[in-house]
Amino acid sequence: MQKAMKLGLHTYTLHLWGLGQNWGMIAEPRPKEMTLLQLMDKAVEWGLDGLHITGCDLESKDDQRLKEVKEAAEARGLYLEYNFSLDEEFDPRLTNSVEDGIRIADKIGADLAKISLDIRRRPAPCTAAAFIPRS
Numbered sequence: 015m016q017k018a019m020k021l022g023l024h025t026y027t028l029h030l031w032g033l034g035q036n037w038g039m040i041a042e043p044r045p046k047e048m049t050l051l052q053l054m055d056k057a058v059e060w061g062l063d064g065l066h067i068t069g070c071d072l073e074s075k076d077d078q079r080l081k082e083v084k085e086a087a088e089a090r091g092l093y094l095e096y097n098f099s100l101d102e103e104f105d106p107r108l109t110n111s112v113e114d115g116i117r118i119a120d121k122i123g124a125d126l127a128k129i130s131l132d133i134r135r136r137p138a139p140c141t142a143a144a145f146i147p148r149s
Contacts, residue, residue: 020063020064020093021061021062021063021064022062022063022064022065022066022093022095023057023060023062023064023065023066024065024066024097025050025053025065025066025067025068025070025071026066026068026097028053029044030044031044031046031047031048032044032045032046032047032048033046033047033048033050033053033070033071034067034068034070034071049073050067050071050072050073050083050086051083051086053065053071054086054087054090054092055090057090057092058090058091058092062092063092063093064087064092064093064094064095064125065087065092065093065094065095066094066095066097066128067083067094067095067096067097067122068096068097068098068107068108069098069107069108069109069110069118070105070107070108072118072122075114075118077121080118080121080122081121083122084121084122084123087122087123088123093124093125094122094123094124094125095124095125095126095127095128096115096118096119096122096124096126096127096128097127097128097130098110098114098115098118098127098128098129098130099129099130099131099132100112100129100130100131100132101132102130102132103132108130112129115127115129
């Protein structure tokens, strides 16, 4: 029996629309062009199965908002993945402790919680890869 593949979108791909993280380039978030619930409607329109969201997309991490997000995803038949960082340098909205990240993922009904370790690049890379600039 083959497992069915699901197609999802990470909101970070829409960071210039004010969704997802700032992408480490700007310390100020872009103004939102659509809300998370509007994006859920678009996901259904685009034939997606789910969304990979962050604390930026939630707008608030209070229990009432998390319940609203869960119910909106369920009503649209979308799965959610919650992505969070342990120490995001440019956008603190992304940072959660492991415990809080798991709690938030559970409250929104996420199938998966994904942690970014936010490892900082050393000034002198330890690699010979051609795409890493040399100082």
